[in-house]
Amino acid sequence: MADTLLIRRAIEGDERALRQLWSQYAPHIDAVVFRLAGDRDLAADIAQEVWMQIFRALPTFRGDAQFGTWAHRIAVNRTLNALRKVRRIGKAEVDIDEETAAVENDSDRSFVAESIEAATARLPEGARTVFILHDVEGYTHEDIAEELGITTGASKSQLFKARAKLRRLLAHLVDEPTPATEQRRHAAPRS
Amino acid sequence: MLHLDPDRLAALADERASAEESAHLAACATCASELAAYRRLATLAAQARAPLAAPLSDWDALSAELTEGRGSDIDSARGARHWWGRGWPRVALRAAAAVLLAAGGVLVGRASVRQNASPSSAMGAGSPASGAQLASTTAAGSESPDSLHILTVRDALAVMQRAENDYRTAAAFIAAHDTTGQPDPNRYRTRLAALDKISNAALAAVNEAPSDPVLNQFLVSTNSTKAVTLQQLRRTLPTGYTLTSY
Numbered sequence: 001m002a003d004t005l006l007i008r009r010a011i012e013g014d015e016r017a018l019r020q021l022w023s024q025y026a027p028h029i030d031a032v033v034f035r036l037a038g039d040r041d042l043a044a045d046i047a048q049e050v051w052m053q054i055f056r057a058l059p060t061f062r063g064d065a066q067f068g069t070w071a072h073r074i075a076v077n078r079t080l081n082a083l084r085k086v087r088r089i090g091k092a093e094v095d096i097d098e099e100t101a102a103v104e105n106d107s108d109r110s111f112v113a114e115s116i117e118a119a120t121a122r123l124p125e126g127a128r129t130v131f132i133l134h135d136v137e138g139y140t141h142e143d144i145a146e147e148l149g150i151t152t153g154a155s156k157s158q159l160f161k162a163r164a165k166l167r168r169l170l171a172h173l174v175d176e177p178t179p180a181t182e183q184r185r186h187a188a189p190r191s
Numbered sequence: 192m193l194h195l196d197p198d199r200l201a202a203l204a205d206e207r208a209s210a211e212e213s214a215h216l217a218a219c220a221t222c223a224s225e226l227a228a229y230r231r232l233a234t235l236a237a238q239a240r241a242p243l244a245a246p247l248s249d250w251d252a253l254s255a256e257l258t259e260g261r262g263s264d265i266d267s268a269r270g271a272r273h274w275w276g277r278g279w280p281r282v283a284l285r286a287a288a289a290v291l292l293a294a295g296g297v298l299v300g301r302a303s304v305r306q307n308a309s310p311s312s313a314m315g316a317g318s319p320a321s322g323a324q325l326a327s328t329t330a331a332g333s334e335s336p337d338s339l340h341i342l343t344v345r346d347a348l349a350v351m352q353r354a355e356n357d358y359r360t361a362a363a364f365i366a367a368h369d370t371t372g373q374p375d376p377n378r379y380r381t382r383l384a385a386l387d388k389i390s391n392a393a394l395a396a397v398n399e400a401p402s403d404p405v406l407n408q409f410l411v412s413t414n415s416t417k418a419v420t421l422q423q424l425r426r427t428l429p430t431g432y433t434l435t436s437y
Contacts (some may be wrong), residue, residue: 012400018257019250026246034247035239047248052256116239135236156202163201167225167232174231176224 003067011058018055025068026051029075035132036079038121046082050075076137080129080147112173119169123162130155131162195222204229259343355408362419379424380437386417 009017030047037043054071061070116136120128129148133139134155141152141159148155167174195203195215203226208216216223341347393410400406424437 013403015254015257019254022246022248022250022253026248027242027244030247031241031243034243040247044247044249047246048252048256051248051253055253055257112235113239113241116235131236135233136240138237138240157198160198160201163204163229163232164197167197167201167228170232170235171228173235174228176227176231 004063007058007061007063007067010055011061021067022051025071028068029054029071032072032075032137033079035117035136036076036129037083038117038128042086046079047075049082050078053078072137076133076139077147083125083129115170115173116166119166120162122169123165127158127162127165130158131166134159135163194219195225197225200225201229204233255343351408355412358412358415362416365419374423374427376424376427379420379427382420383417383424383437386413386420389413390417 006017006020010021026047029050030043033047033050034040034043037046054074057074061067064070065073120131123131126148130144133144133147134141139147141155144150144155145152150158195212199212200222203212216226339346339350341350390410390413393406393413396406397403397410421437
């Protein structure tokens with residue numbers, strides 16, 4: 001069923017249409033929530049609230065954007081609000097530190113996604129949120145500034161610091177093998 | 192040679208380098224390699240935007256929350272139509288119950304009129320109550336949601352479904368056992384013509400609001416009554432005749 005018809009039926013209260021919307025978009029929407037929350041249990045709770053918000057706001061959906069884009073926006077906004085309450089994030093500047101956070105192993109996730117999740121979990125909340133919003137979700141610094149209540153400059157600063165740290169944490173994924181390292185790798189078995 | 196600042200290299204993953212920076216990157220393999228690593232990081236980050244294999248949210252819980260009209264602290268007053276709003280499902284249920292009772296009253300009322308034409312009726316109706324009167328009487332004596340153990344909309348819908356099933360069973364019983372007096376095919380034809388009009392109006396309403404449970408149930412009830420009346424009309428036909436129109 002086309003999204004427009006599906007959404008119309010959902011607005012009219014057709015539970016099957018609501019369920020179909022949820023089935024179609026939940027893997028994407030819940031993934032956004034999970035990436036931002038970084039914790040499966042917390043993300044599950046927030047995802048539930050996000051979907052309630054999406055369903056309640058459905059009558060205000062005007063079709064200016066794709067439903068997925070519109071719902072994604074709600075998901076990000078709602079998740080950030082929930083995280084603010086939980087973690088009191090949103091302070092303008094957060095220093096990068098070496099604190100680690102627990103990362104849950106999820107066999108559903110690809111190796112790259114898991115590696116990035118594990119690495120981003122080691123970032124302070126502010127930098128982590130900016131990195132996910134900008135580099136993963138594709139938000140602009142202006143959007144991020146508005147969502148987080150910070151300046152675009154602060155958003156950029158957080159992002160570059162996050163990238164610098166992630167570049168080190170994910171060296172095994174992002175470094176190109178140099179002739180020297182290749183040589184060492186080949187030479188290793190002999191030593 | 193002074194290398195570019197790590198934050199600046201991180202920025203250059205998606206920002207344009209100045210002429211001076213470009214010249215440096217062309218000459219410095221270390222910085223060029225670092226920039227390549229940042230660009231790969233950006234590519235990996237974009238790839239991390241993958242859907243989950245299974246949602247974290249739970250449909251059953253969402254469905255329950257929607258029908259309950261609970262929904263945490265979300266602003267529900269945006270001036271939009273909210274079918275799951277707190278108040279209206281119960282109002283709709285009351286309306287549906289009234290429709291069902293009135294429809295039941297119409298059928299049973301007609302049966303009562305006919306019974307009263309014959310004092311020996313096995314149905315034992317007391318007075319020649321009209322359908323409306325019967326509906327009104329029944330509604331006045333109806334039980335409260337509490338006594339029916341209705342705590343949620345789902346409970347209420349289940350009660351409605353049971354009531355409708357009971358109604359259909361009773362109507363079918365009347366059709367099968369109402370042998371008082373001589374069967375009058377014209378009466379059934381008149382009833383069917385009226386039911387056709389009601390059914391068409393209900394169908395048009397359902398087409399306007401395909402998901403409206405009240406309208407759908409009204410249409411189903413009307414069509415059930417039509418089916419019962421058709422049975423009664425068929426029984427009036429001489430053996431070997433098939434009903435092709437009414």
